[in-house]
Amino acid sequence: MSKAIVIGAGIAGIASAVRLALKGYQVDVYESNAYPGGKLSEFEQDGFRFDAGPSLFTMPQYVEELFKLAGELPQDYFQYEKLDEVCRYFWDDGTHLTAWADVEKFADEIAAKTTSKREEIFTFLAKSKQIYEITNHVFLEKSLHKLATFLNIPTLKSVLRLPKIDAFRSMAKANESFFSDKKMIQYANRYATYNGSNPYQAPATLNVIPHLEQHFGAYFPKKGMFDITLSLVNLAERLGVKFHYNSYVEQILVENKETKGIIINAKKHFADVVVSNMDVYFTYKNLLKDEKQPQQILKQERSSSALIFYWGVKKQFKELGLHNIFFSDDYQKEFNTIFKEKAVDDDPTVYINITSKLKADDAPEGCENWFTMINVPNNIGQDWDTLIAKAKLNIIKKLNKNLKINLDELIVTEAILDPRTIESKSFSYQGSLYGTSSNNQFAAFLRHANFSSKIKNLYFTGGSVHPGGGIPLALLSAKIVGEMIPSTS
Ligand code: FAD
CATH class of the missing domain: 3.90.660 (Polyamine Oxidase; Chain A, domain 2)
Structure with a gap:
């Protein structure tokens, strides 16, 4: 069975994992936190529950689409109101x-x-x-x-x-x-x-x-914003995706301009496809130190x-x-x-x-x-x-x-x-909420692509790459990645 590794269990990482599992991959998601969701998480304190990051939910159809692709009824797992x-x-x-x-x-x-x-x-x-x-x-x-x-x-x-x-x-x-x-x-x-x-x-x-x-x-x-994360993690797990928490990926393995997997705690984990949900800035700076860096893209505001x-x-x-x-x-x-x-x-x-x-x-x-x-x-x-x-x-x-x-x-x-x-x-560079800014008319064209043009089988998903930040766009980046990666035969 072909193997895929997703680096990061942000909302786009989880959605990418769902899509790859549906394409026949055995998917492992490595997440450095002890919990999924990245910015889309929650916490409790002194009897109060808080959604930690996003609070506005728009375009629910992009969440529903993932349940439907898996042949499930979204409302059985995830309820929301207009x-x-x-x-x-x-x-x-x-x-x-x-x-x-x-x-x-x-x-x-x-x-x-x-x-x-x-x-x-x-x-x-x-x-x-x-x-x-x-x-x-x-x-x-x-x-x-x-x-x-x-x-x-x-x-x-x-x-x-x-x-x-x-x-x-x-x-x-x-x-x-x-x-x-x-x-x-x-x-x-x-x-x-x-x-x-x-x-x-x-x-x-x-x-x-x-x-x-x-x-x-x-x-x-209805259960708060974090339920977007939880319901998609549940869906991914039902499809066989394995989540590994407290697992910071240290390096993406590259041989002969092709990715071969990742390294965690000095141990190699091999895969046919690697999808990085880490901010693209840190993906290059921390995980691809020896590879050519797309300086112009990484310098953007x-x-x-x-x-x-x-x-x-x-x-x-x-x-x-x-x-x-x-x-x-x-x-x-x-x-x-x-x-x-x-x-x-x-x-x-x-x-x-x-x-x-x-x-x-x-x-x-x-x-x-x-x-x-x-x-x-x-x-x-x-x-x-x-x-x-x-x-x-x-x-x-x-x-x-x-x-x-x-x-x-x-x-x-x-x-x-x-x-x-x-x-x-x-791991969002400079704590930016939405990757690069859209302060000029070319911004849409200047975000990093959802794939690497230099390293075969390496893909990028999440708010720091095309088409941009926010839950709906992060989910669309996962859709683009999912559609780009060939099904296993
Ligand atoms: P992220 O949420 O950034 O997650 C990336 C994950 O990857 C993290 O869990 C991280 O730990 C993990 N990771 C990174 N590197 C590694 C590594 N090397 N090894 C292992 N794991 C790694 N959007 C909206 O739509 N509506 C809103 O109202 C809204 N408000 C917001 C308010 C705040 C305060 C914040 C912070 C964001 C808000 N956003 C909002 C933006 C939205 O949260 C993000 O665009 C979206 O959640 C980004 O998802 P992502 O998949 O790119 O990854």
């Missing part, structure tokens, strides 16, 4: 706006709470849909590094429509043309953060993202990182929902601070995710589990301890003002994740 309410937005002047999944209702809300007109959101979302329809097949679902991708009629048609994808102005510029109210421009610009980019630099092509959230919907896995305070709070707040955003007053200044100064802004936009709103047992009675996150730069050796202490004061000040509370008195437990620990827990 959210009526996508996000609650708050501004320091007291404006509260709820983004409803029902766009008609959202348009009414916009007209009632801002100076933008109802039609503006429809025009904005129509453009988003158009960009999705042009780019989806070309940029997201196939390798950009194989000629065959481009040699078919649907792709060629999409390529001819490329001028319509708004690649030559920034998101922020484009959004000024869609919305008349500054608050709505800020709402639209926030979508750049969904892949760790800066809306004042990133091309307006990223305005594709709202279509994914507003049209396909925002979802919540990384996406932003995050600072998260997991707070157990001894109060329940009616005004808060599952997803909440408290916007900064000056968004451009905030992004300049993050991307140009590589520092943390004094008035950060604060995101709070509260899963106990939908899953009551995530917090003790009368309490809530707050995943409180701000966007921060990637780690280039800043004095994080000082930055974190200052950020905490600024976040609390902002929330106290908006919610008219004294948060210090309400926090009963705290844990912190910062760019250094994101890097150390998942």
Whole structure:
């Protein structure tokens, strides 16, 4: 039987393992942590459960597809619900706006709470849909590094429509043309953060993202985000995949420009195919030290990182929902601070995710589990301890003002994740959340391919390679890899 080894049990590593098992490989996944999921994991503290990383679940069809490929009914193993309410937005002047999944209702809300007109959101979302329809097949679902991708009629048609994808102005510029109210421009610009980019630099092509959230919907896995990981690990195990935890891969074995397996604890493990789910930067720097390094790709700007305070709070707040955003007053200044100064802004936009709103047992009675996150730069050796202490004061000040509370008195437990620990827990270079940034119009073409052009039978999957970061794209990278690797005969 042909053997495949997957390095890393991040969501893309697990999905790749499922796909390879279905192609007839005997698959072993080696994971350096004691648990699967990488960024998509969870922990408990003092009676509170927290999803450690991702909190927004979109495009569930990419998870379902894996169960269906295996001939199983997804709902037997993984349940989730569609959210009526996508996000609650708050501004320091007291404006509260709820983004409803029902766009008609959202348009009414916009007209009632801002100076933008109802039609503006429809025009904005129509453009988003158009960009999705042009780019989806070309940029997201196939390798950009194989000629065959481009040699078919649907792709060629999409390529001819490329001028319509708004690649030559920034998101922020484009959004000024869609919305008349500054608050709505800020709402639209926030979508750049969904892949760790800066809306004042990133091309307006990223305005594709709202279509994914507003049209396909925002979802919540009934057992929490970590259930995406667990249900796919269970599926992989049912297909015969073996997971080896606490197993850091030290080297990828290469002989005569072909991979032969890996080395762990100085022991060789042989395989016909190796898939690396490790950040491509560290795959080259740590596991392929003697091979030629793709310097240009490894030098690219990384996406932003995050600072998260997991707070157990001894109060329940009616005004808060599952997803909440408290916007900064000056968004451009905030992004300049993050991307140009590589520092943390004094008035950060604060995101709070509260899963106990939908899953009551995530917090003790009368309490809530707050995943409180701000966007921060990637780690280039800043004095994080000082930055974190200052950020905490600024976040609390902002929330106290908006919610008219004294948060210090309400926090009963705290844990912190910062760019250094994101890097150390998942080997993400500089703690970036989404691999490389999308701050220029060529970014989609500059990510590392899903295969090595120099080393036979070596493949790459996950948020640091094509098509990019975030759960849906990481799952698509696994799909591309799975489809590229031949079935065993
Ligand atoms: P990772 O999760 O990076 O996992 C890689 C795995 O490989 C790790 O488990 C690591 O230990 C293992 N590994 C690495 N090297 C080795 C080695 N040499 N040997 C053995 N094992 C190794 N996405 C969304 O869609 N929605 C969100 O709301 C969202 N929010 C986020 C919030 C935060 C705080 C973070 C950190 C990320 C967020 N993301 C979100 C991004 C999303 O989590 C990632 O894009 C996605 O989970 C990346 O998956 P991955 O498969 O690339 O691997």
